[in-house]
Amino acid sequence: MVGRMKKLRVGVIGCGRISVMHLTSIALLEDAELVACCDIKKERAEAVAEKYGVRAYVSYEDMLDREQLDAVHICLPHYLHSKVACYAFEKGVNVLTEKPMDIDLASAENAVKTAKEKNLLFGVIFQCRYNNSAQLVKRAVESGKLGNIITARSTLTWTRPDSYYAESDWKGTWDKEGGGVVIDQAIHSIDLVNWLVDSEVESVSCSMANRGHKAVDVEDSAEGLITYKNGVKYGFYCMNNYGCDEPIEIRLYCEKGKVVFGYDDAYITYNDGTHEEAHQDENTTDYENGKDYWGVWHIRQIAQFYKACLGLEPLDISGERALSTHRLIMEIYNQGKASMK
Ligand SMILES: NC(=O)c1ccc[n+]([C@@H]2O[C@H](COP(=O)([O-])OP(=O)(O)OC[C@H]3O[C@@H](n4cnc5c(N)ncnc54)[C@H](O)[C@@H]3O)[C@@H](O)[C@H]2O)c1
Known part of the structure; x- marks a missing residue:
């Protein structure tokens, strides 16, 4: 019998609108199992926990301190992305964060640096590349x-x-x-x-x-x-x-x-x-309340991230690579904000 591959133990931080794309993908993919979820709004975390039979947290620090996770998905407001990613890296956990990397350049660069120092994977969602x-x-x-x-x-x-x-x-x-x-x-x-x-x-x-x-x-x-x-x-x-x-x-x-x-x-x-x-292929997956304009290819990117976490492939959209787009977006704001005054 062929040995069963390790399943990654993953958590989701932020159980708002986009989380359905991550949670549904995790449930469909064989390489990972959801073990915990977190939202500062307790009822959101509890609803996800009940649906998937996992533990709910209101504090991401608690979740990362207590659970033995291989990876976390960050589905939070933009200003929290790098801060939470760095906390996960300090705990030895790989990160897949929603776009954008953050709201400034220094925080995003710091997250890339921290992941590298800890030898962990840092993926950034740009699912449209998988269309x-x-x-x-x-x-x-x-x-x-x-x-x-x-x-x-x-x-x-x-x-x-x-x-x-x-x-x-x-x-x-x-x-x-x-x-x-x-x-x-x-x-x-x-x-x-x-x-x-x-x-x-x-x-x-x-x-x-x-x-x-x-x-x-x-x-x-x-x-x-x-x-x-x-x-x-x-x-x-x-x-x-x-x-x-x-x-x-x-x-x-x-x-x-x-x-x-x-x-x-x-x-x-x-x-x-x-x-x-x-x-586009016909979508046969039901992403409850998913929006058409998100597309349906989070699952392709998440699958690729998991393969990389398992050491089977290099990570495709790494933080280091995503920095190129982040730098551009930040420069657009540097100039654009000045033009609004
Ligand atoms: N890739 C895409 O196409 C796509 C589409 C929509 C949203 N997004 C991204 O997903 C992220 C989340 O967006 P959303 O629309 O789901 O937002 P949302 O507000 O619906 O969800 C964010 C969740 O984070 C929770 N939260 C806030 N602070 C927290 C904390 N400190 N600890 C734990 N939980 C906390 C909130 O209670 C909320 O439930 C953003 O980065 C957004 O840009 C990406």
Whole structure:
């Protein structure tokens, strides 16, 4: 009989909206078992604990002190990500954190450094990279089939009404969320372009505004030009004060073809007249209350993180790699916030 592989003992910190994507994935994946969960709101932790038959905590320190965990998933407000990750690293526990890495650069860099010192894995969720569409485009870029990217653009026009912010005690705040549409929603499309271009940023020129959210003072609109050291010019536009959630759109103009893609579909037209396309698989998993705009590929990234924790594969989206996007987002804020004054 083939020996049973070790199952990772994992915990989830933060049992709010996004936690269903993590909890459902953990339940479906063979490499891990949920043993504990934590939320400062006791009733949320207890509801998860009851559903999955695990222990509930209201303090992440308690959970990490008492449980023998291999990994934790951090599903917390942005300003807590690095702090809680570092606590886990000090306890010898691997971390998979939700995006963004934090609301500043120094904390994110410190978490990367701490993970390295402790020889632990630090994964950062950017599940959109696992969409079939993004995977096709990445392969076409990396294989050289598209030649060099010359220029790129991304647009996001979504709606997050005042009621979205009113339901949360941290969203829409500079000190806990770290911003608005850029750090929360557009971060995924900006990350996709940054990942595809794969070069150091030379300069960022951008502006931000709050064009209509009365209940919060963070930006609901931003636009800018990012110039990379390899010469790529990337223009982005995002706003979450639109009348509906339109699909995001990313366009790449490359030496050997053009790409149009979003979270669901990708269309590549090569200059030689050939085409390639990719589409989202039909989702058969029920992520209760999951939002369409999250996509369904947390499970792919979580599975990859577990394989890395088990020593079977190198970690794909490590903190070290995710820092590239985090630095860019922070630079967008450095400039954008100044433009709001
Ligand atoms: N990858 C994606 O597409 C995606 C989508 C949505 C949210 N997110 C991210 O997930 C994270 C959580 O967002 P959300 O929408 O689930 O927020 P949420 O407010 O619904 O959930 C956060 C939870 O953390 C709990 N909490 C706060 N402080 C705590 C503490 N000190 N200890 C323990 N628990 C604490 C809150 O009580 C709450 O239940 C954010 O980083 C967000 O950006 C990612």
